[in-house]
Amino acid sequence: MSTPVPTTPVPTEALTDPEQVPVRRALISVYDKTGLVELATALVGAGVEILSTGSTAATIAAAGLPATPVEEVTGFPECLEGRVKTLHPRIHAGILADRRKSEHMTRLDELGVTPIDLVVVNLYPFTDTVASGAPFNACVEQIDIGGPSMVRAAAKNHPAVAVVTDPADYPAVAAAVAAGGFQLADRRRLAARAYAHTAAYDAAVATWFAQQIETGEPQAAPVPPAYVGLGLERLETLRYGENPHQAAAVYTRPGTTGGVARATQLHGKAMSFNNYTDTDAALRAAYDHGDDVAVAVIKHANPCGIAVSADGDVAEAHRKAHGCDPVSAYGGVIATNATVTAAMARQVAPIFTEVVAAPAFEDEAVAILSAKKNLRLLLVEPPAREGYEIKAVSGGAVVQQRDTYQAHDDDPSTWQLVSGQAADDATLADLRFAWRSVRAVRSNAILLAHDGATVGVGMGQVNRVDSCRLAVERANTLGLRSTGDAAAEAGPQAETGAVGGADASTVLSADAPERARGAVAASDAFFPFADGLQVLIDAGVTAVVQPGGSIRDEEVIAAARAAGVTMYLTGSRHFAH
Numbered sequence: 272m273s274t275p276v277p278t279t280p281v282p283t284e285a286l287t288d289p290e291q292v293p294v295r296r297a298l299i300s301v302y303d304k305t306g307l308v309e310l311a312t313a314l315v316g317a318g319v320e321i322l323s324t325g326s327t328a329a330t331i332a333a334a335g336l337p338a339t340p341v342e343e344v345t346g347f348p349e350c351l352e353g354r355v356k357t358l359h360p361r362i363h364a365g366i367l368a369d370r371r372k373s374e375h376m377t378r379l380d381e382l383g384v385t386p387i388d389l390v391v392v393n394l395y396p397f398t399d400t401v402a403s404g405a406p407f408n409a410c411v412e413q414i415d416i417g418g419p420s421m422v423r424a425a426a427k428n429h430p431a432v433a434v435v436t437d438p439a440d441y442p443a444v445a446a447a448v449a450a451g452g453f454q455l456a457d458r459r460r461l462a463a464r465a466y467a468h469t470a471a472y473d474a475a476v477a478t479w480f481a482q483q484i485e486t487g488e489p490q491a492a493p494v495p496p497a498y499v500g501l502g503l504e505r506l507e508t509l510r511y512g513e514n515p516h517q518a519a520a521v522y523t524r525p526g527t528t529g530g531v532a533r534a535t536q537l538h539g540k541a542m543s544f545n546n547y548t549d550t551d552a553a554l555r556a557a558y559d560h561g562d563d564v565a566v567a568v569i570k571h572a573n574p575c576g577i578a579v580s581a582d583g584d585v586a587e588a589h590r591k592a593h594g595c596d597p598v599s600a601y602g603g604v605i606a607t608n609a610t611v612t613a614a615m616a617r618q619v620a621p622i623f624t625e626v627v628a629a630p631a632f633e634d635e636a637v638a639i640l641s642a643k644k645n646l647r648l649l650l651v652e653p654p655a656r657e658g659y660e661i662k663a664v665s666g667g668a669v670v671q672q673r674d675t676y677q678a679h680d681d682d683p684s685t686w687q688l689v690s691g692q693a694a695d696d697a698t699l700a701d702l703r704f705a706w707r708s709v710r711a712v713r714s715n716a717i718l719l720a721h722d723g724a725t726v727g728v729g730m731g732q733v734n735r736v737d738s739c740r741l742a743v744e745r746a747n748t749l750g751l752r753s754t755g756d757a758a759a760e761a762g763p764q765a766e767t768g769a770v771g772g773a774d775a776s777t778v779l780s781a782d783a784p785e786r787a788r789g790a791v792a793a794s795d796a797f798f799p800f801a802d803g804l805q806v807l808i809d810a811g812v813t814a815v816v817q818p819g820g821s822i823r824d825e826e827v828i829a830a831a832r833a834a835g836v837t838m839y840l841t842g843s844r845h846f847a848h
């Protein structure tokens with residue numbers, strides 16, 4: 272009844288891929304109809320026959336253009352609420368027939384199947400549906416089956432077929448078709464992108480599904496999914512990685528929103544690897560302050576300074592953040608959770624800064640900062656903080672829930688007073704500020720604060736007592752004489768390096784106040800011994816917030832009591848390594 276397939280097909284290696292393949296027949300099946308009519312107009316104008324599914328065909332027809340419904344090709348109705356439309360041998364044989372093999376083409380003729388040269392598909396919006404909080408079955412219904420099948424088939428047959436999944440490519444499609452067809456290199460490039468697209472799509476489905484079945488039942492604690500598909504899509508290659516000998520690129524993760532990888536760059540040269548990681552840390556530090564207007568200045572992923580403004584004045588918050596450690600702020604990254612005003616921009620301009628990142632900029636601020644050729648301006652939507660974060664380790668990765676912006680222990684009314692007098696409102700506000708800020712400090716974090724600003728940060732130490740010493744030393748040596756006008760004091764020397772360079776002392780600390788005295792302190796984890804706390808007490812710190820939980824808590828609390836220092840325990844810690 273049917274002609275047997277030859278038993279000795281031509282070896283694929285012996286076949287030559289055609290350079291240019293004209294497009295005579297295109298299959299278009301798209302969820303997102305953006306640019307569809309323009310594309311169809313161009314294809315019809317070039318004499319291309321269009322096959323199309325349900326509402327895609329309807330959209331094309333409504334524009335007065337011809338489109339053959341796939342049902343006419345398959346002889347089978349689209350059915351089961353769209354679960355079966357293009358899943359038919361007449362479609363897949365048309366896409367998959369290897370044009371380099373005469374046997375395939377003869378077989379198509381015998382079966383009455385016409386080849387398809389171009390496949391334009393975009394998939395059901397699965398990740399958007401999940402993000403919208405849709406119930407389980409609604410998410411399952413948005414798992415596209417026929418679309419990925421066609422995309423993968425067309426990508427496999429790239430020696431003859433071009434596959435397009437992104438409406439942004441439609442103008443290039445129209446141009447290629449008008450020019451006589453896609454070149455081999457283009458078809459290969461499109462195929463590679465198509466496979467990445469379906470892989471990312473499946474990774475998102477697999478990750479979500481694994482999570483659903485593990486957390487579907489009420490559990491004491493959330494369980495990370497059994498499968499984590501990254502599905503990262505390369506956005507662009509970077510000049511180099513952390514060091515010049517390391518190749519690097521930046522990626523986005525489909526289905527996520529906001530964050531530095533998706534930032535819009537308003538000005539400046541290309542972002543570097545270290546710019547990305549420092550900006551990420553700076554955004555986290557700024558957004559840890561909830562509704563308070565906050566500015567964080569970050570270098571090498573640690574804060575040079577963080578501050579909030581009680582009046583919602585971002586310029587004031589920047590002045591105070593910069594004033595914490597103007598030496599280190601040289602070449603730093605600044606992020607805020609508020610609109611960058613012209614006043615803040617005028618302060619930033621004289622200071623050599625790598626990146627300013629914010630959710631919005633006043634036009635005048637952009638104009639002022641765009642005059643700095645080495646400064647990058649990033650418009651960043653607030654980064655998501657729910658979900659899991661992944662750190663690569665040799666042989667795999669460790670995965671954890673993100674530490675949240677609004678931690679459960681942010682509210683001082685949940686803290687336990689274990690030493691000294693209850694803090695007055697201003698001191699309590701500073702303690703809360705310090706507690707929110709200390710999460711941005713890496714490795715044995717000790718943070719001193721006063722008046723809504725960090726004044727001394729101890730970080731990167733392998734024991735807590737050294738971090739206490741460092742925080743005190745930096746508080747007492749690095750401040751501007753007047754933190755009220757840091758940028759003005761930095762003045763024109765800032766750009767030449769004086770603020771961060773050898774001449775810094777002439778500007779900064781000739782008669783800098785001992786800022787540890789009267790400050791409050793936060794420790795990201797408990798004090799294992801009283802020695803670190805004693806360093807803070809001796810320096811004049813008046814109140815301390817820390818998680819507690821050490822086997823020597825009594826000893827630590829006794830030292831605080833002996834000194835009349837107020838101490839609160841939060842009950843939980845905030846490591847960030």
Ligand SMILES: NC(=O)c1ncn([C@@H]2O[C@H](COP(=O)(O)O)[C@@H](O)[C@H]2O)c1NC=O
Binds near residue numbers: 326
């Ligand atoms: N089941 C199928 O045979 C099938 N074929 C194509 N689709 C998808 O249907 C959408 C287009 O449908 P419509 O043209 O009806 O809007 C596209 O996102 C495409 O990926 C299908 N739907 C889901 O699997």
